[in-house]
Amino acid sequence: xxxxxxxxxxxxxxxxxxxxxxxxxxxxxxxxxxxxxxxxxxxxxxxxxxxxxxxxxxxxxxxxxxxxxxxxxxxxxxxxxxxxxxxxxxxxxxxxxxxxxxxxxxxxxxxxxxxxxxxxxxxxxxxxxxxxxxxxxxxxxxxxxxxxxxxxxxxxxxxxxxxxxxxxxxxxxxxxxxxxxxxxxxxxxxxxxxxxxxxxxxxxxxxxxxxxxxxxxxxxxxxxxxxxxxxxxxxxxxxxxxxxxxxxxxxxxxxxxxxxxxxxxxxxxxxxxxxxxxxxxxxxxxxxxxxxxxxxxxxxxxxxxxxxxxxxxxxxxxxxxxxxxxxxxxxxxxxxxxxxxxxxxxxxxxxxxxxxxxxxxxxxxxxxxxxxxxxxxxxxxxxxxxxxxxxxxxxxxxxxxxxxxxxxxxxxxxxxxxxxxxxxxxxxxxxxxxxxxxxxxxxxxxxxxxxxxxxxxxxxxxxxxxxxxxxxxxxxxxxxxxxxxxxxxxxxxxxxxxxxxxxxxxxxxxxxxxxxxxxxxxxxxxxxxxxxxxxxxxxxxxxxxxxxxxxxxxxxxxxxxxxxxxxxxxxxxxxxxxxxxxxxxxxxxxxxxxxxxxxxxxxxxxxxxxxxxxxxxxxxxxxxxxxxxxxxxxxxxxxxx
Numbered sequence: 001x002x003x004x005x006x007x008x009x010x011x012x013x014x015x016x017x018x019x020x021x022x023x024x025x026x027x028x029x030x031x032x033x034x035x036x037x038x039x040x041x042x043x044x045x046x047x048x049x050x051x052x053x054x055x056x057x058x059x060x061x062x063x064x065x066x067x068x069x070x071x072x073x074x075x076x077x078x079x080x081x082x083x084x085x086x087x088x089x090x091x092x093x094x095x096x097x098x099x100x101x102x103x104x105x106x107x108x109x110x111x112x113x114x115x116x117x118x119x120x121x122x123x124x125x126x127x128x129x130x131x132x133x134x135x136x137x138x139x140x141x142x143x144x145x146x147x148x149x150x151x152x153x154x155x156x157x158x159x160x161x162x163x164x165x166x167x168x169x170x171x172x173x174x175x176x177x178x179x180x181x182x183x184x185x186x187x188x189x190x191x192x193x194x195x196x197x198x199x200x201x202x203x204x205x206x207x208x209x210x211x212x213x214x215x216x217x218x219x220x221x222x223x224x225x226x227x228x229x230x231x232x233x234x235x236x237x238x239x240x241x242x243x244x245x246x247x248x249x250x251x252x253x254x255x256x257x258x259x260x261x262x263x264x265x266x267x268x269x270x271x272x273x274x275x276x277x278x279x280x281x282x283x284x285x286x287x288x289x290x291x292x293x294x295x296x297x298x299x300x301x302x303x304x305x306x307x308x309x310x311x312x313x314x315x316x317x318x319x320x321x322x323x324x325x326x327x328x329x330x331x332x333x334x335x336x337x338x339x340x341x342x343x344x345x346x347x348x349x350x351x352x353x354x355x356x357x358x359x360x361x362x363x364x365x366x367x368x369x370x371x372x373x374x375x376x377x378x379x380x381x382x383x384x385x386x387x388x389x390x391x392x393x394x395x396x397x398x399x400x401x402x403x404x405x406x407x408x409x410x411x412x413x414x415x416x417x418x419x420x421x422x423x424x425x426x427x428x429x430x431x432x433x434x435x436x437x438x439x440x441x442x443x444x445x446x447x448x449x450x451x452x453x454x455x456x457x458x459x460x461x462x463x464x465x466x467x468x469x470x471x472x473x474x475x476x477x478x479x480x481x482x483x484x485x486x487x488x489x490x491x492x493x494x495x496x497x498x499x500x501x502x503x504x505x506x507x508x509x510x511x512x513x514x515x516x517x518x519x520x521x522x523x524x525x526x527x528x529x530x531x532x533x534x535x536x537x538x539x540x541x542x543x544x545x546x547x548x549x550x551x552x553x554x555x556x557x558x559x560x561x562x563x564x565x566x567x568x569x570x571x572x573x574x575x576x577x578x579x580x581x582x583x584x585x586x587x588x589x590x591x592x593x594x595x596x597x598x599x600x601x602x603x604x605x606x607x608x609x610x611x612x613x614x615x616x617x618x619x620x621x622x623x624x625x626x627x628x629x630x631x632x633x634x635x636x637x638x639x640x641x
Contacts (some may be wrong), residue, residue, distance in 0.1 A: 001246070001247055001250060002154050002156070002191055002246045002247075002250040002251065002252060003127070003191055003221060003223060003244055003245070003246050003250075004129065004152060004154045004189045004191060004221070005017070005154070006110075006244065006246075007110055007112065007129040007244075008023065008025060008129070008151070010110070011025040011026040011027075011028075011112050011129075012024075012025060012026075013025060013026050013146045014146055014148075017151055018151060019151055019153075020150060020151060020187075021150065021151050022148055022149070022150055022151075022620040022622065022623075023148070023149065023150075023151055024146030024147065024148050025112060025146055025147055025148075025149070026112065026146065027054060027112050027113070027114055027141040027146075027147050028054060028055045028056070028108075028111040028112045028113065029054060029055060029056045029057065029058075029106065029107075029108075029111055029112070029113040029114075029128075030052075030054055030056075030057045030058070030113070030114055030115060030138050030141050030142055031057070031058045031059075031060060031098050031102055031113065031115035031116070031117070031120065031138075032057075032058070032059050032060065032098075032115065032116045032117075032135065032138055033060045033061070033062050033063050033098045033115075033116065033117050033355075034059075034060070034061045034062065034063050034064050034072075034075055034076060034079060035063035035064060035359075035483070035487045035490050035536070036116035036117060036135045036490065036535070036536060036537065036538075037059050037060070037079055037116060037135070038075045038078060038079065038450065038490055038491035039135050039136075039453065039490060039491060039493075039537065039538070039541070040116050040135030040136065040138050040139050041059070041078075041079065041082045041083075041086075041139070042450070042451075042452060042453055042491065043135060043136045043139040043453050043633055044082075044086065044139040044142050044143065045082065046452070046453060046633060046637075047139065047140075047143045047633075047636055047637070049086070049143050049144075050086065050440060051086055051087040051439075052086055052087050052088055052142040052143070053142065053143060053144030054141065054142055054144075055111075056089070056106060057087070057088045057089070057142050058088065058089045058090075058091060058098070058102065058106065058432075059079050059082075059083045059088050059089070059090050059091065060091040060095075060096075060097075060098035060101065060102075061076050061079065061090075061091060061092060061093040061095075062091075062093075062095075062096065062097045062098050062353075062354050062355050063354070063355045063359060063361065063487060064076075064361065064487055064488060065093050065094065065352060065354040065355075065356075065361075066361055066362055067093075068485060068488065069488055070447065070448075070449070071447070071449040071488035071489065071491075071492075072488050074445070074446075074447025074448070074449055074450065075447070075449070075450065075488075075490070075491055076093060077445045077447065078444060078445055078446055078447065078450055078491075080092075080433070081442055081443070081444040081445050082444055083433070083435060084433070084435045084436060084439045084442045085435075085439040085440065085442040085444060086142075086435070086439065087435050087439065088142075088435060089432055089433065089434055089435065090432070090433040090435075091431065091432050091433075092431045092432070092433065094328060094352055094353065094354075094431065095327065095328050095353070095431035095432065096325075096326055096327030096328050096329070096330070096331075096353035096354075097294070097295045097298065097326050097327065097353060097354065097355055098115065098117060098295075099115075099117070099119050099120065099122035099123070099206075099210060099295040100122075100295055100298055100299065100326030100327045100330070100353075101326075101327045101329075102115075102122070102123060103122055103123055103125060103126060103202070103206050104235055104327060104329055104425070105235065105237075105329075105429060105432075107123035107125075107126050107128045107130070108126070108128060108240045108242075109126055109127035109128060109224030109228055109240070109241060109242050109243075109244050110127060110128070110129075110224065110242050110244050111128050111129070112128070112129050112130075112147075113128050113129070113130040113131070114130070114131050114132070114133040114137060114138055114141055114147055115130070115131075115132060115133065115138065115535075116132075116133060116134065116135040116137075116138045116535060116537070117132055117534075117535055118132035118213050118533065118534050118535035118559060119132065119210050119213050119295050119296075119376065120132045120133075120219075120535075121209050121210065121212060121213055121219040121220050121221075122206050122209055122210040122295060123206075123209070124205075124206075124209035124212075124219055124220050124221030124222060125202050125203070125204075125205035125206030125207075125208070125209045125210075125221075125222055126202050126205075126206070126222075126224065126228050126231060126232070127221060127222060127223060127224030127228055127244045128221070129219060129221060130209075130219055130221075131147075131149070131218055131219050132213065132535040132559055133147070133535060133559060133562070134535060134537035134540070134559065134562060134563040134566055135537045136537060136563075136566045136567075136631075136632050136633060137562065137566065137632070140632065140636060143636070145636070148620070148622060149218060150187050152187055152188055152189040152218050153187055153188045153189070153253035153254070154188070154189045154190075154191055154252050154253055155188055155189070155190050155191070155252060155253055155254045155255070155256065156191050156192075156193055156250075156252040156254070156255045156256070157176060157190055157191070157192050157193070157194075157255075157256045157257075157258060158192075158193050158194040158255060158256070158257045158258070159172065159192060159193070159194040159195075159196035159197055159200075159258055159260055160194050160195050160196050160257065160258070160259050160260065160261075161195075161196055161259045161260040161261035161262070162196065162199060162260060162261055163199075163260050163261075163263060164260075164261060164263060164264070165410075165414075165415045165416060166265045166396055166397070166410040166411070166413075166416055167260070167263045167264065167265055167394075168204070168207075168394045168395070168396060169200065169203075169204035169205070169207040169208050169394075170207055170211070170266075170296070170297060170374070170392075170393065170394035170395075171263050171264070171265060171266045171394060172208055172258070172260065172263070173207065173208045173211040173212060174211075174266040174267070174268055174273075174276050174392070175258060175263060175266065175276070176190075176208075176212070176215070176256075176258070177211075177214060177215060177268065177273055177274040177276055178266075178274065178276040179256060180215050180256075180274075181215075181274040182214055182215060182216055182272060182273060182274045182474070182529065182532060183216065183474075183528060183529045183532075183555070184216070184555075185215045185216045185217045186216055186217075186555070186557060186558045186561075187218065187558065188215075188216075188217045188218060188253075189217060189218050189219055189220065189221070190212055190215070190217055190219075190220040190221075191220075191221060191222075191246065191252070192205070192208065192220070192221075192222050192223075193223070193246065194257075196260050197222060197223070197225075197227070198225075198226070198227065200222075200227065201227055201230075201231065201301065201421040202227055202228060202230075202231035202421070203231075203299035203300070203301045203302065203421060204301075205222045205227070206299070207296055207297055207299075207302075208220065208222075209221060209222065210295055210296045210376060211273070211296050211376045213376065214273040214274070214376060214377065216529070216532060216557050216558065218558060223244055223245045223246065224241065224242060224243055224244035224245075225243065225245065228241060229241045230421075231421070234421065234422060234423055234424050234425050235425050235427070236424075236425075236427050264278050264279070264280070265278070265279040265280070265393070265394065265396075265397055265410050266278060266279060266393075267279050267282060267372075267391045267392060267393045267397070267407075268378060268391065268392040268393075269282075269378075269389075269391055270378060270380070270389040270390055270391070271378055271379055271380040271390070272378065272379070272474065273376065273377060273378060273392060279393065279397055279407060279409070279410060280409040280410070280411065282391070282407035283406075283407050283408055283409045284406055284407065285370060285406055285407045286318070286370065286405065286406045287318075287319060287370045287371070287372050287401050287402075287405060287406055287407065288318060288319060288320065288365065288366055288369045288370060288371070289319065289320045289321075289322070289363070289365050289366075289369060289370075289371040289372070290315075290319055290320070290321045290322070290371070290372045290373070290398050290399075290401055290402040291321075291322045291324070291356075291357045291363055291371060291372075291373040291374070291375070291398075292306055292321070292322070292323045292324070292373075292374050292395050292398050292399075293322070293323060293324025293325065293326065293351070293356065293357070293358075293374065293375070294324065294326075294355065294356075294357070294358040294373070294374060294375035294376065295326060295355070295358070295375075295376070296374060296375050296376045297374035297375070297394065297395050298324060298325055298326025298327075298330065298353075298374075299326060299330065300329070300330045300333050300334070300419075300421075300422060300425070301419050301420070301421050301422075302374075302395045302419075303323070303325055303326075303330055303334050303339060303395075304334070304337065304339055304419035305395055305396065305416075305417065305418055305419040306323065306339075306343075306395050306398075306399055307334065307337075307338075307339030307340075307342045307343065307419075308417035308418075308419060309396065309399040309400075309403075309416060309417055310342050310343060310345075310346040310348065310399060310403075311342050311346075313346055313403055314346055314347050314403075315346055315347040315348060315402050315403065316402060316403060316404060316405035317405070318405045319401075319402050319405050320349065320363075321346070321347065321348040321349065321402040322348070322349045322351060322356075322357060322363050323343050323348045323349070323350055323351070324350075324351040324352075324353065324354065324356045324357065325350075325353050326353055327353050328353055328428070328431055329425060329426055329427075329428065330353065331352075331353055332426050332428060333422070333425065333426050336426065348402075351363070357373065357375070357383065358373075358375040358376070358377070359382070359483045359484065359487070360382055360383055360384040360482075360483050360484030360485075361483070361484060361485075361487070362384075363383075363384075364383055364384030364385045364388070365383055365384075365385045365388035365390075366385070366388075367385060367387060367388075368387050368388065368389075369385065369388050369389070370388070370389045370391065371383060371388055371389070371390050371391070372390075372391045372393055372397075372398055372401045372402075372407075373390055373391070373392055373393070373398070374392070374393065374394065374395050374398050375392065376392070377392075377478075377533060378390035378391065378392050379476045379478050379479075379533060380503075381478065381479075381482075381503050382476075382478045382483065384484050384485075386503065391407075396410075396416050396418075397410060400413065449488070449489070449491055449492045449495075450491045450492070451491065451492050451493065451494065453493070453541075453633060454493050454494075454541070454544070454545045456544050456545075456567060456568045456630045456631045456633075456634065457568075457630050458568075458628060458629060458630045458634070459549065459568060459570065459592070459593060459596065459627055459628050459629075459630060460521065460549070460592070460593075461591065461592070461593050462588070462589070462590050462591060462592060463521065463549065463550065463587070463588065463589040463592040464519075464520060464521065464586065464587075464588050465515075465520055465521040465522055465523040465549060465550055465586070465587055465588075466515045466518075466520040466521075466522060466523065466584065466585070466586055466587075467523050467524070467525055467581050467582065467583050467584060467585045467586075467587065468508060468511050468512050468515060468522040468523065468524060468548070468583070469501060469504070469505055469508055469511075469524055469525070469583060470525040470526075470580075470581075470582060470583045471501075471504060471524070471525070471526050471527065471530075472526075472527045473527035473528040473529060473554070474527070474528070474529050474532060475504075475526055475527070475529075475530050475531065475532075476531070476532050476533035476534070477531055477532070477533045477534040477535075477536050477539040477560060478503075478533055478534065479501065479503060479504050480500060480501060480531070480539040480543070481496065481499060481500055481501075481502075481536060481538045481539045481542055482499055482502055482503060483534070483536075486499050486502075490538060493538075493541060493542060493545050494545070496538060496542055497509060497542040497543075497545045497546055499542075500512075500542045500543055500546060509546065512543075512546035512547055512548070513546070515547065516546075516547045520547075520586065521547050521548070521549040521550070522543075522546060522547045522548040522549070523548065523549070523550045523551070523552065523581075523587060524543065524548055524550075524551045524552070524553075525551075525552045525553070525580060525581060525583075526551060526552070526553035526554070526556070527553065527554045528553075528554040528555050529554075529555055529556075529557055530551065530553040530554070530555065530556045530557065530560070531553075531556050531557045531559075531560025531561065531563075531564075532557045532560070533557075535559045535563075537563045537566065537567070539560060539563065540560065540563035540564045540566065540567045540569055541563075541567050543567075543569065544567040544568055544569055544631070548569055549568065549569060549570060550569065550570045550571075550572060550587075551564055551569055551570070551571050551572065552572050552573075552574060552580070552581070552604075552615060553571070553572075553573060553574070554573070554574055555573060556571050556573070565619070565623050565626050565627055565631075565632075566626065566631055566632040566633075567631045567632075568626075568627060568629070568630040568631040568634075569627075570592075570596065570617070570627050571619075572602065572604075572615035572616065572617055573615060573616040573618065574613070574614075574615055574616075575601070575613070575614040575615060575616060578613040578614055578615065579606070579609075579611050579612075579613045580613065581606050581608070581609070581613070582608075582609075584608070585606050585607075585608040585609060586606075586607040586608050587604050587605065587606055587607065588604070588605045588607050589602060589603075589604050589605070593628060595617070596617060596619075596624050596627060596628060597624055597628070599617060600616060600617055600618065601614055601615070601616060601617070602614070602615050602616075602617050
C-alpha cells in the first residue's frame with residue numbers, strides 16, 4: 001500500500017475502499033481560523049452537543065488580526081468563549097498562522113486532520129493526512145461524524161538529485177504546478193518519494209504540501225521518516241513520531257519524475273499559480289513591493305535565510321519590503337538570533353504573525369503595481385488592488401528583488417547564504433488557551449455582528465430558476481465572495497451576501513433579490529474549474545441565502561463542490577456540447593427531486609430559448625440526500641437518514 005491508503009484504511013468508518021467509491025473516515029484533529037471559524041462554531045452549536053468528540057480541535061485567530069471595526073474583536077471574543085465551553089484549544093491573536101503553528105506544535109504523522117482553511121494540507125509535510133474543508137464539514141467532524149471523500153487516485157512524484165543554487169522547495173512546487181496545472185486534479189492525492197526527499201526538511205516539505213493545494217488535489221503528503229523525526233525532536237515532540245512509509249511494492253495511479261538538479265529559479269506570474277516562468281526571463285521588470293511570509297514560506301528556516309541575505313544591506317528606495325513571520329515561535333527565535341534587528345536595519349517593515357497580505361488584509365500594492373510575494377495565490381484582486389500584478393517566488397528570489405528594485409538573473413550573484421533548520425526550536429505555548437475540564441458554566445459573548453446560520457429550505461419539487469450570472473473559467477472563491485476588509489462580515493450572512501460577485505458584477509445581489517420577488521430561484525452558470533482556491537464556505541452559503549439552488553458549470557473544484565451540497569445547492573456539470581443558457585434565461589426541471597434521487601443525466605428546459613440541454617448529476621447517495629434536505633445542517637438535525 002501507499003501511505004494514503006494506509007492512513008485511510010486505518011480510519012475507515014463507512015464504505016468500501018475501492019477506486020472512486022465514497023468513504024467515511026474518522027477525523028482525529030480539526031482546526032478552524034477566525035474568518036471561517038465563527039460560522040463553523042455557530043453550526044456546531046446548532047447541532048447541540050456539549051463537547052467536541054475529536055482527539056484534538058483547535059481554534060486559531062490569524063486572519064482578521066488588524067481588527068478593523070468592532071466586528072473582528074467581537075468574533076474573537078465569541079471564539080474564545082465557544083472554545084472554552086466545548087473543549088477546544090484556542091490559539092490567541094498574535095500566536096501565528098494556523099498552518100504554521102499546527103505544523104510546529106500539533107500535527108502528527110498518520111493522523112487525519114481537516115480544517116476550515118484550504119491550506120490545511122500543510123501538515124502533510126510531517127506525514128499527516130490533512131484536508132481543507134468547509135466549516136460545516138469541520139463542525140460535523142467535531143461532532144464525531146465521519147468525513148466523506150472519494151477514494152482518491154494517488155500520484156507519486158519521485159524527486160531525485162540535489163537543488164542547485166538559488167532554488168528551493170518553492171521551485172519544486174512551482175515545477176509541479178507547471179506540469180499538472182490548477183485544473184483537472186480533483187480526487188487526487190500527491191505523495192512525494194525519491195532519494196532527494198532525504199535532503200528536504202519538514203519546513204521544506206510543508207512549503208510543497210501547502211502550495212500543492214493550488215493543484216486542486218485533495219491533499220499532498222510526505223513520508224514520516226528520519227526528517228520527520230528530526231523535526232519533531234527539535235519541537236520537543238519526539239513521542240508523536242511514528243514511522244510511516246509506502247510499501248516497497250506500493251502502487252500508484254501515475255508516477256512523475258523530477259530531477260531537482262535540472263531545476264532553475266521559477267516564478268508564477270499574474271494571475272494564476274500555474275502561470276510558471278523562469279525568474280531569469282523577468283530580468284529588468286521593475287517592482288514596487290515585496291512581501292515575505294504567509295503559511296507557505298514563513299518558517300524559521302525561511303526567515304533566517306532572509307536575514308542572512310539582508311545582513312548589512314538596505315532595501316531599494318523604490319521598494320516596500322514587508323516581512324511576516326509565520327508564528328510567534330518564529331518571531332521569538334528571530335528576535336533572539338538577531339535576525340529581527342537585521343530586518344529593521346535593512347528597512348523592512350515587520351507585521352505580527354498572521355495571514356496579512358496573503359488574504360488582502362493590508363499591504364495592498366499601488367494601482368497597477370508589481371508586487372513580488374512568497375505566498376501561494378496570486379488571483380486577480382486578491383491583494384486588495386484589482387489591477388496589481390502579483391508574482392510568486394521563493395524567499396531567496398524575493399530578497400534579491402527587494403534589494404535591486406527589479407527582477408534580476410540570480411545566476412549572476414554567486415551562491416546565496418542558506419539557513420539550516422535549528423536543532424532545537426524555542427518552545428513557548430503560553431498563547432494557546434486550554435479549555436476547562438467542564439466548560440458548561442462558560443457564558444458565550446455574542447456581539448451584534450454574530451447571527452445564527454441562515455435557514456435553507458428543502459430542495460423544491462420543481463425547479464424554476466433564472467440564470468443570475470454567467471462567468472468564465474477559473475472563477476475562484478475570491479471572485480465569488482471577497483476576503484480582505486469584507487471578511488469582518490463572515491458571521492453575518494445577511495450583510496456579507498451583499499458582496500457576492502462584487503468584483504465581477506456588483507449588481508448580482510440586487511438581481512437575485514428581484515428574481516426571488518418574481519417567484520424564481522436563482523442559478524449560476526460557470527466554466528471550467530469553478531470555485532477554485534479558498535475553502536471558504538461562504539462562497540456557497542451566501543449564494544444559498546440569495547436563493548441560488550443550482551450551479552451549472554464545466555467543472556467544479558472539490559471543496560467548493562462539497563460546500564455547494566452542504567448548503568442545498570445542486571452542482572450540475574454540462575455534458576459536452578450542451579447549449580449553455582445565458583444570463584436572464586429561465587431554466588426549468590419538473591419533478592427535480594425525483595430526478596436528483598434516480599438520474600445521473602438530467603435534461604434541463606431553457607424556457608427562454610425554447611431548447612433543452614443535458615447536465616450530469618454526479619453525486620453519491622448521501623450527497624443527494626443532503627441536497628434534498630436543504631443542506632448538511634438540516635441533514636444532521638434530521639438524524640442523518
